[in-house]
Amino acid sequence: MSLPATQRRGRVGGPPDDPPRRARTRRRRIPAKRWFPYVLLVPALLAELAVHVIPMLVGVWMSVQQVNQFTLRNWTRAPFIGLDNFALAARLSSPAGQQLLRSFTTTVVFTVLVVVLCWLLGLAAAVALQKPFPGRGVLRTLFLVPFALPVFTAVITWRFMLQRDTGLVNRVLVDGLGLFDDKPFWLVGPNSFVSLVVVMVWRVWPYAFLTITAGLQSIPDELYEVAEMDGAGPWQQLRRVTLPMLRPVNRVLLLVLFLWSFNDFTVPYTLFGAAAPPDADVLSVHIYQSSFVTWNFGLGSAMSVLVLAFLLVASAIYMLFSGRRAEHA
């Protein structure tokens, strides 16, 4: 993608009265210029390899080995068992397979809810704060607080609030508003899923808000003025101007939200501990339990690889599909 030499020269605008020197300089400098950015990237690439790529490859390799308490110490020489771990994880007739499927379904529903709710809240808040008014800065800052708080601290606070007898949530819902006759459970049983969704949305929606707010800045005011002159109300402006203009932003935002919610470990683990209630047993915690708690690292890796494959395929389809729509738009 480098510019043609003539164009570049025109841009740099070197002194026209000394062509031989200029040519010499260019010959010496161009390779260095070309390589310099790559040299700068090397540390980041190395870190990326060490932190993400190599552990991931090790994980893939572990998924075809029998890595458990008997082989852990010499795990590099653990017996090769091919696809046995995958067969065990994916065999739907076995309890392990059934639980993985249930956990997968829970995770998909959880992810869809979180992505949709975060996006809707983020959009609503960003649009509401689009035009300047007194106190807008304060509100923006307030909205970003959940995202800025350390996850663990924030979720532990939720844990206290969700306790049945002493929690603030039941104090408000039952004692204050009288919505329930009997105090509901929020940390065990079916409601634990609701709690997980609420806490996750609370935690992540500011990111949607932030991204959409940034996206709105790039929409020229003229478009709204023209739309208004054509008689478009706020709803139509949203549909005909804001949303189409936000499409590139939304494309990435939705993907990021999807991957974050699908993979999130800290929120469910902090809320429920290592053994999450079956209704809120999302994949990240389920896999953690299948590997770290029960020492079956091979099986845990196989489950992780399955999740990875699913996310890759889902993300690739999404990018392809949304890309095509963007091109046609």
Place this chain on the structure above:
Amino acid sequence: MRSSRTTAVLAVLLLVFGITACGSGSSSSDGKTLTYWASNQASSLDADRQILQPELAKFEQQTGIHVNLEVISWPDLLNRILAATTSGEGPDVVNIGNTWSASLQATGALQPFDDATLAKVGGKDKFLASSMAATGAPGQPPAAVPLYGLAYGLFYNKKLFADAGVAPPKTWQDLVAVAHRLTDPGKGQWGVGLEGASYTEGAHFAFMFGRQHGAQLFVNGEPGFDTPQMVAGVSQYVDLLTGGVVNPSDAEHENDTEMLRDFAAGKSAMIMVQNYATAALKTDGMDESQYGVVPIPVPDPLPAGGAKVSSHVAGIDIAAFANSKNPDGALKLIDFMTGVDEQKVLNGKLGSLPVVTQAYQDPQFQTPLIATFRGVLADAAESMPMIAQESQFETLIGTSVKELLAQAAGGTKIDAAAVQAKLTAANEQMRTGG
């Protein structure tokens, strides 16, 4: 367009591969230093350090070996040990939960205590026989030796008992009857407090009560989680909640904090907990004179084949890493920590039970309270299954019990068939290695 697509795909890859690895450790090679990972026994990591540091200074004075101490919280300890096991870089000496003994033994990461090695730390007979049973799989050299002893007891609120005119229960039937007498939901008072969402507690009670009904959890390595005896044992525990003597809210207690606070506040009249609770109850404002402790009663008559098991052999073991570059120093430290003098000091300060018989001669361990726990540990305790797959067993059974309690608390009727179904699923999963 092409480049933006490539960038997008790369970005996706980087986002998707959100996997990290960690693990670190340190070891010493000059014979003059040791690294010791201690478990969290006191009220905080710092409190542990303050108790251990002066003792380790004594050790340095005696042997010239300096000990680098790190106190590690329970949620991190096993992960740290596993990381050290895989990397080969770890501490020289480490505390382990004694139920992990056989699993860690199977990894080969711990120095086996064969007779010659045991002799260097005072020999097998120095230790309480029951505690010694929880140091590894039977028939193999132990992977560790006991360090701190723990046992379950039934704590009861003396005032509530006196007000109701009831005596501490001697049989399980008694316990249930007394619990009914002391339950008054209108006053916010319940007969028994539970740690319902803790899967480890669930596993302990399933084991203890299952054994009371004669359950054999593993026969020749085959799991037997769903036998009628196990169903009876698990039902005995869950029935406390379905029977109405436990506050249903207890089903969400994931650790002991709330259970102990409720007991100290008189909201529950009895709790079944290990002796470490005495220190926590003091912090919660309950003086030792305000509660009594008796062994957790067993059904009378005991079901056929049943054993008088009031506790599992709970406690902390101490082990030497096989990779230690200072194995002699490591054994010296273990000998020191399990010596009579240190056992008196450490268990006295930590509220645990000495694991060496001689230490009990010290007057501080001759209170009725300690006598009760010692009696349980010595005569009415069996060790959890000492098998390499112990953690799978604990997770599967414990999670089943936790889910049953949650269902019961939510109003679902839990009968023997429901218990059986849960246990059969757990059994199947254990059998297939899932």
